[in-house]
Amino acid sequence: MQAPLKTGELARAAGVNVETIRFYERKGLLPEPPRRSSGYREYPIGAVRRIRFIQRAKSLGFTLREIKGLLELRVDPDTTCDVVRERATEKIADVRQKIADLRKIEKALRKLTDSCSGNGPKETCPILVHLETFQESSL
Amino acid sequence: MQAPLKTGELARAAGVNVETIRFYERKGLLPEPPRRSSGYREYPIGAVRRIRFIQRAKSLGFTLREIKGLLELRVDPDTTCDVVRERATEKIADVRQKIADLRKIEKALRKLTDSCSGNGPKETCPILVHLETFQESSL
DNA sequence: CTTGACCCCGTACCTAGGTACGGGTTTTAT
DNA sequence: ATAAAACCCGTACCTAGGTACGGGGTCAAG
Numbered sequence: 014m015q016a017p018l019k020t021g022e023l024a025r026a027a028g029v030n031v032e033t034i035r036f037y038e039r040k041g042l043l044p045e046p047p048r049r050s051s052g053y054r055e056y057p058i059g060a061v062r063r064i065r066f067i068q069r070a071k072s073l074g075f076t077l078r079e080i081k082g083l084l085e086l087r088v089d090p091d092t093t094c095d096v097v098r099e100r101a102t103e104k105i106a107d108v109r110q111k112i113a114d115l116r117k118i119e120k121a122l123r124k125l126t127d128s129c130s131g132n133g134p135k136e137t138c139p140i141l142v143h144l145e146t147f148q149e150s151s152l
Numbered sequence: 153m154q155a156p157l158k159t160g161e162l163a164r165a166a167g168v169n170v171e172t173i174r175f176y177e178r179k180g181l182l183p184e185p186p187r188r189s190s191g192y193r194e195y196p197i198g199a200v201r202r203i204r205f206i207q208r209a210k211s212l213g214f215t216l217r218e219i220k221g222l223l224e225l226r227v228d229p230d231t232t233c234d235v236v237r238e239r240a241t242e243k244i245a246d247v248r249q250k251i252a253d254l255r256k257i258e259k260a261l262r263k264l265t266d267s268c269s270g271n272g273p274k275e276t277c278p279i280l281v282h283l284e285t286f287q288e289s290s291l
Numbered sequence: 292c293t294t295g296a297c298c299c300c301g302t303a304c305c306t307a308g309g310t311a312c313g314g315g316t317t318t319t320a321t
Numbered sequence: 322a323t324a325a326a327a328c329c330c331g332t333a334c335c336t337a338g339g340t341a342c343g344g345g346g347t348c349a350a351g
Contacts, residue, residue, distance in 0.1 A: 020297090021296095033339065036338075037339095051348085054299090087280060094268060095270040101279055111254055130233070132234070133233045134233065135232060144205045144208050175310085191317085210308095
């Protein structure tokens with residue numbers, strides 16, 4: 014029989030805030046569920062999995078917009094494994110780019126801290142001097 | 153004599169939007185400049201360097217809040233090189249943490265795409281299956 | 292049958308870092 | 322002298338991903 018879930022029950026079951034559920038509905042990540050005559054939402058138990066799907070995809074760095082796309086792929090009968098794989102591959106490229114950007118920043122910062130003994134007055138601090146001095150961005 | 157700059161001139165000289173200058177002023181990153189009797193702001197030429205400082209610090213991953221702190225350090229007579237170095241070191245730790253997080257994500261995504269041949273129907277796609285299946289977060 | 296917990300909705304608020312708009316002065320160039 | 326350009330201010334808007342609030346209806350236990 015598996016009784017339908019009320020919003021709060023779904024939220025607890027999925028480990029998210031009630032408001033988050035309504036937010037996802039507004040964003041099109043959760044389909045509008047049937048309503049009781051009183052207006053109360055009635056979620057099928059499967060909704061828990063859908064929310065967990067969203068949370069897991071989020072933890073892999075997908076944005077809600079992208080997750081919406083993944084969820085649509087899941088429903089589309091023409092979707093092949095291939096398309097899904099492609100999304101994941103794109104996301105890897107994304108993540109790698111972010112890592113590369115951060116590494117450049119790390120390197121630049123390291124160069125600065127290495128050049129700074131930590132002694133002496135701020136007037137000669139290589140870090141401040143760097144920030145104060147005109148130069149083509151090293152990044 | 154070095155004539156003071158009007159807001160638009162400062163913006164052009166520093167390569168930012170006029171609105172950005174007013175925004176920085178509201179945020180306390182730029183001190184309120186003297187005004188002409190008409191209300192027009194009159195910036196000393198040094199303001200250009202201050203804005204460039206902000207832009208460079210931004211490119212090193214500092215937030216505006218942190219940059220405000222750096223600018224205050226610069227003015228504080230008690231600041232030593234040491235304190236500045238510490239800020240940069242903290243930021244490196246920050247950046248490294250972000251890189252580590254992204255690497256975990258990359259690894260998880262790579263594991264998924266590696267496990268997916270790209271052939272076959274979505275029903276058996278290891279990526280979707282992973283997202284759909286309950287499991288302790290691997291991240 | 293009442294009371295408290297839960298649900299509804301719309302809207303506002305939050306962080307970060309700006310950008311844009313609109314209506315009213317002032318400056319500047321012709 | 323007049324018109325365009327630049328400036329002023331306050332406020333609203335933007336992305337992302339929610340969280341919070343307030344007023345009102347509903348549901349279930351005692």
